[in-house]
Amino acid sequence: MNASDGWNESAAAWLAQIGEDGDYGRKFVLDAPMLARVAGRGFKTALDVGCGEGRFCRMMQAAGIATVGIDPTQALLDHARALDPNGDYRLRRAESLDVAAASFDLVVSYLSLIDIADLPRALARMIAALRPGGTLLIANLTSFSTASMPDGWTKEPDGTRRFFIDDYLEERAGWVSWRGIRIQNWHRPLATYMTLLLDAGMQLRHFAEPAPTGGDPRKREQYRRVPYFLIMEWQKPAG
Ligand SMILES: C[S@@+](CC[C@H](N)C(=O)[O-])C[C@H]1O[C@@H](n2cnc3c(N)ncnc32)[C@H](O)[C@@H]1O
Numbered sequence: 572m573n574a575s576d577g578w579n580e581s582a583a584a585w586l587a588q589i590g591e592d593g594d595y596g597r598k599f600v601l602d603a604p605m606l607a608r609v610a611g612r613g614f615k616t617a618l619d620v621g622c623g624e625g626r627f628c629r630m631m632q633a634a635g636i637a638t639v640g641i642d643p644t645q646a647l648l649d650h651a652r653a654l655d656p657n658g659d660y661r662l663r664r665a666e667s668l669d670v671a672a673a674s675f676d677l678v679v680s681y682l683s684l685i686d687i688a689d690l691p692r693a694l695a696r697m698i699a700a701l702r703p704g705g706t707l708l709i710a711n712l713t714s715f716s717t718a719s720m721p722d723g724w725t726k727e728p729d730g731t732r733r734f735f736i737d738d739y740l741e742e743r744a745g746w747v748s749w750r751g752i753r754i755q756n757w758h759r760p761l762a763t764y765m766t767l768l769l770d771a772g773m774q775l776r777h778f779a780e781p782a783p784t785g786g787d788p789r790k791r792e793q794y795r796r797v798p799y800f801l802i803m804e805w806q807k808p809a810g
Contacts, residue, residue, distance in 0.1 A: 575755070576686070576688070576754060576755040577746070577752075577753045577754035577755055578643070578644040578647075578686070578754055579644055579645070579646065580753070581751070581752040581753055581754050582644055582645075582646035582647050583646065583751075584750060584751030584752045585623070585624075585647065585752055586624055586646075586647070586650055587750075587751070588750055588752060589623070589624060589626065593626060595783075595786055595787070595790050595794070596682075596794070596799065596800065597626070598786065599783050599784050599785050599786040599790070599791070599794075600781050600782070600783050600784070600794060600799070600800055601681070601682075601710050601781060601800055601802070602630070603784065604779060604781045604802055605627070605679075605681060605708070605710055605802065606630055606634070608708050608777065608802070608804055609631055609634060609636065609677060609679070609708065610634040611634075612706075613676075614636050614676040614677040614706070615636065615637060615676055616636065616637050616638075616639075616674070616675045616676050616677070617631050617636045617637070617638045617639070617675060617676065617677040617678070617679060618638075618639050618640075618641070618668075618670060618675045618677070618678045618679070618697075618700055619631070619638055619639070619640045619641070619679045619680075619681065620641055620665045620668070620678060620679065620680045620683055620693070620697055621641070621642055621665065621680060621681070621682075621683025621684075621686060621687070622640030622641060622642045622647075622648075622651060622660065622681075623642055623644070623647045623651070623683075624647045624648075624650040624651050624654070625640050625647075625648075625650070625651025625652075625654060625655055625658065625660060627679065627681045628640040628651065628655065628658060628660075629654065629655055629658070631679070632655070632658065636676075636677065638658070638659070639659045639660075639661065639670065639675075640658065640659070640660045640661070641660075641661045641662075641663040641664075641665070641668065642660070642662070642663070643662060643663065643664045645662060648660045648661075648662055664687075664693075665680075665683070665687050665692075665693035665696060665697060666687070666688070666689045666692045666693045666696065667696075668693075668696035668697065668699075668700060670700050671700075672699050672700065673699070673700070673701065673702045673703065673705075674700060674702065675700050675701055675702065675705060676701075676702060676705050676706065677701075677705060677706050677707075677708060678697045678698075678700055678701050678705070678706070678707050678708070679707075679708045679709075680697070680707075680708075680709045680710070680711070681710045682710055682711065682712065682800075684709060684711045684757075684764065685711060685712050685717060685756045685757050685758075686754070686755075686756060686757070687757070688744070688757065690757070690759065690763070690764075690767065691767055694767050694768065694771065695771065698771050698773065698807060701807045702807070703807055703808065703809050703810040704806065704807060704808070704809040704810070705806070705807050706776075706804060706805070706806055706807075707768075707773065707804070707805040707806075707807070708802075708803075708804050709764075709801075709802065709803045709804075709805070710800060710801070710802050711764070711800070711801055711803075712756070712799060712800065713761070713780070713798045713799060713800060713801050714739070714758065714759060714760050714761040714764075715736055715739075715797070715798050716797060716798065716799050716800075717745075717756060717757070717758035717759070718736040718737065718738065718739045718758055719734060719735055719736045719737075720743075720745035720746075720747060720756065720758055721745055721746065721747070722735040722737075723735065724793075734796065734797045738758075739760060740760055741758075742757070742758065742759045742760065742763060743757070743758050744756070744757050744758075745758060764803075768805055772807075772808055773805040773806065773807060773808075774805060774806045774807075774808065775803065775804075775805055776804045776805065776806050777802070777803065777804035778801065778802070778803050778804075779801065779802045779803075780798055780800065780801050780802075781800060781802060782794075782795065783795060
């Protein structure tokens with residue numbers, strides 16, 4: 572819907588970047604700990620908010636969880652449906668989620684909160700979709716990382732690479748570009764996410780800053796130097 576966030580224009584480049592196995596951050600940092608949080612826990616139903624081309628939906632389904640994926644980018648959903656014709660993929664924004672209240676055991680946001688413009692509204696809808704006692708599993712860019720927009724890695728005069736962050740406390744949208752992808756991401760201080768979830772009565776059950784586990788040694792070093800990702804698991808009170 573929202574052409575101005577760059578997702579429709581970037582969909583083809585995004586599909587090329589993700590490929591079959593996911594990009595570096597997914598394949599070597601996030602997939603394993605995210606999957607470990609969902610598999611074998613007794614979850615029967617899951618909602619993946621901002622599912623993109625559906626990779627994590629397919630992974631959850633392989634773990635025996637019936638999954639609904641929602642995303643506002645048509646080309647990504649088309650790809651998800653092509654790879655998983657029996658899957659349930661719906662063109663929606665998180666802010667206008669219209670699933671039945673209290674209908675999911677698990678709601679997942681895998682690197683999508685940074686893409687969502689109206690975070691309070693989206694989180695309220697995601698929490699409403701959870702059954703009492705249900706789990707909200709979030710992988711997100713850390714707020715240190717999003718505070719790097721637009722400069723990120725820079726070079727000092729002697730060639731040393733530094734990661735540049737600034738205006739940490741200023742919530743803002745910024746454009747990020749790489750490999751033909753140009754999208755708008757949101758920087759928010761970590762307290763913004765935590766406060767919204769705490770004020771909604773959610774209970775933090777798990778917090779991790781996962782380390783890279785392999786791949787190109789230069790990438791691995793980069794992902795060890797900068798805190799790129801966090802994983803949080805929150806539980807909705809049982810009633
Ligand atoms: C970084 S991608 C992550 C996709 C997928 N979860 C993955 O990990 O591969 C962010 C996704 O959020 C979606 N998105 C953007 N705005 C959104 C919104 N308001 N509500 C839900 N999803 C949104 C984009 O279309 C995109 O597919």
